[in-house]
Amino acid sequence: MGKYYETTSTFNYAWDQLAKAFWNRYPNPYSTHVLSEDTLFREVRGSQLYSRRLLTKTNRMPKWGEGIVRSSHQVSIVEESYVNPKDKIITTYTRNIGFTRIMSVVEKVIYSPDPNNPGQTIAYRSAWIDSNMYGFRRPIESFGIERFRKNCGQAALGFNYVLNSIYPPKVATGANVQTVAVGRFGETTEKMKEKARRAGEKAKERAGLSTVYAASTGPGGADS
Amino acid sequence: MEESQGNSGNNIETTPQFMNSIADECNDLKKAYDDCFNAWFSEKFLKGDRNLSKCDALLQLYTVCVKNAMKVKSIDINEVEKEHLGTENERRKPS
Numbered sequence: 001m002g003k004y005y006e007t008t009s010t011f012n013y014a015w016d017q018l019a020k021a022f023w024n025r026y027p028n029p030y031s032t033h034v035l036s037e038d039t040l041f042r043e044v045r046g047s048q049l050y051s052r053r054l055l056t057k058t059n060r061m062p063k064w065g066e067g068i069v070r071s072s073h074q075v076s077i078v079e080e081s082y083v084n085p086k087d088k089i090i091t092t093y094t095r096n097i098g099f100t101r102i103m104s105v106v107e108k109v110i111y112s113p114d115p116n117n118p119g120q121t122i123a124y125r126s127a128w129i130d131s132n133m134y135g136f137r138r139p140i141e142s143f144g145i146e147r148f149r150k151n152c153g154q155a156a157l158g159f160n161y162v163l164n165s166i167y168p169p170k171v172a173t174g175a176n177v178q179t180v181a182v183g184r185f186g187e188t189t190e191k192m193k194e195k196a197r198r199a200g201e202k203a204k205e206r207a208g209l210s211t212v213y214a215a216s217t218g219p220g221g222a223d224s
Numbered sequence: 225m226e227e228s229q230g231n232s233g234n235n236i237e238t239t240p241q242f243m244n245s246i247a248d249e250c251n252d253l254k255k256a257y258d259d260c261f262n263a264w265f266s267e268k269f270l271k272g273d274r275n276l277s278k279c280d281a282l283l284q285l286y287t288v289c290v291k292n293a294m295k296v297k298s299i300d301i302n303e304v305e306k307e308h309l310g311t312e313n314e315r316r317k318p319s
Contacts, residue, residue: 022269023265027241041305
């Protein structure tokens with residue numbers, strides 16, 4: 001047994017813009033649980049860039065879980081990724097290191113241009129959550145999926161925050177009318193702000209609407 | 225008066241905030257490498273230049289520091305170095 005979850009979120013930025021901001025998506029106010037980030041390995045494979053990074057995060061457990069997991073306040077995460085600039089695809093794959101018997105969380109995210117709007121990028125997220133803790137498997141998996149669901153919305157909001165700060169809507173200063181309020185595609189600042197706000201809300205909505213379903217790995221049980 | 229930055233909307237216009245390394249003593253090495261890499265990624269890689277060697281020496285110094293910190297924190301380096309994405313270790317969607 002284990003749980004599988006998927007969701008999508010839309011970013012109001014073209015893939016190229018998103019790609020440039022990708023390595024700087026931490027820190028942001030929505031990801032205060034991310035403590036550190038380090039690159040361990042990187043190479044170009046064909047036309048793609050492969051990277052492996054180590055992240056540490058605070059390990060937020062429910063009260064009832066604290067007795068099971070002996071005071072581990074930090075968890076290490078490995079993030080592998082491929083950036084494919086030709087086809088405009090970024091794929092990330094993250095998994096926790098250690099404590100995987102208690103709870104293993106694997107997340108895969110594919111960022112690619114919205115087929116209906118090249119000015120937008122869609123993130124397709126999948127997650128696999130498994131526990132092998134005898135007697136605690138179900139509550140742990142349920143907790144894991146709930147926490148993951150919440151974090152998806154936060155991750156989208158956080159990345160949006162970073163995108164907004166890297167590509168700020170131009171604001172009028174002084175009497176220089178030439179530079180006033182012309183952003184991407186000639187949009188006005190107000191329009192852009194409105195769009196950014198809507199994108200954030202959409203992301204929230206989508207996170208709320210997505211499906212969760214238990215995925216049996218067949219008789220014989222866990223495959224991890 | 226605002227400096228003219230053009231209207232492309234594609235230029236990185238503000239300096240991103242710094243995310244810490246796992247160990248304080250690696251922060252300077254991390255910053256040096258990240259600066260090199262970020263410039264290469266935006267200015268070269270996304271435009272089709274695939275030669276990454278420019279930042280190799282900095283990455284080498286930096287990862288030595290991080291790996292020492294991982295040992296101190298008892299993080300399983302072998303487990304970290306296992307490749308999953310794009311290999312048979314990768315999880316599949318339930319059918």
